[in-house]
């Protein structure tokens with residue numbers, strides 16, 4: 421057993437500091453924006469002088485609150501997020517401290533469940549919806565998304581009273597790209613056999629990127645990379661597994677924990693709490709609004725159609741990280757990722773890479789059964 425990575429403490433400490441920082445900023449008049457999705461560009465929010473945190477819920481205890489109004493048979497991420505907002509705004513005791521810090525939610529038109537949940541949010545928090553083209557490959561998509569981003573910029577200017585100038589936007593693009601490059605450095609080290617860090621450790625870090633300030637997060641990744649470079653890797657551990665599918669928001673580590681407890685090592689995550697959040701950089705020498713529209717439309721989310729870019733990205737990752745198998749993770753009732761699994765499985769089959777599909781919620785009633793299926797899968801790929 422490896423001693424724990426010391427730099428992981430940095431992330432925990434920064435998290436506590438960040439809550440205080442956001443409170444102070446807000447008291448001084450800075451607007452705090454909450455988002456639920458990677459499609460909302462941080463660069464525009466920061467260029468308007470606002471702060472940002474992500475409210476995607478991974479906790480199970482807020483779900484019952486959401487089920488008082490939402491149907492039960494929708495994705496747990498939607499229920500958990502909505503339940504946290506409702507509970508916090510109605511003085512409940514499960515409260516997510518983050519909700520109290522928020523001035524405005526910037527939502528996005530992605531899956532049906534989220535879109536409809538966003539229609540209920542204004543009762544609790546002011547909400548702005550960023551529209552997205554659904555066919556990112558069509559010639560009109562960029563033009564449309566670009567106009568949506570500019571409209572969003574104007575909304576933020578009115579909200580904050582700060583003009584977004586090109587120079588500031590470029591500065592934020594460079595800063596976000598620096599974070600992306602550092603994450604590439606971190607993920608590159610996981611290509612080693614054995615990798616110097618576990619998937620559960622990486623997940624803890626990736627979940628923090630949605631709350632810490634960019635400076636705090638970058639500093640943590642820098643420290644972590646340096647520590648990993650000097651860490652003596654453990655003796656060869658079990659099969660190399662890629663996790664692919666739905667995001668694992670803070671509070672949800674179930675599948676990664678089970679996979680690694682069963683003796684495998686997760687070497688890469690194709691998800692919004694993995695590569696999808698940082699893989700592509702924004703072109704720095706281009707007109708900044710266009711560069712942002714192009715980069716963000718390339719995010720390979722299953723809400724888009726057709727999503728060929730995701731299929732080829734998964735195959736590319738499987739080769740690059742020398743994976744023995746893929747655990748395809750779908751949150752219950754997430755139809756987009758669930759159905760897209762068929763194309764992913766076909767593409768991986770051609771590469772002779774086995775896939776295990778797991779659909780789950782945030783509860784623990786299926787932990788044992790999932791464990792049995794993962795055991796059998798790992799035995800097959802070993």
Ligand code: BJ8
Pocket residue numbers: 456457458459495496497498530531532533534666667692719721722723751753754755756757
């Ligand atoms: S870019 S994955 S964060 S939309 S899991 S709520 S899709 S039913 S979270 Fe997502 Fe943006 Fe895409 Fe990422 Fe709907 Fe599916 Fe639930 Fe989901």
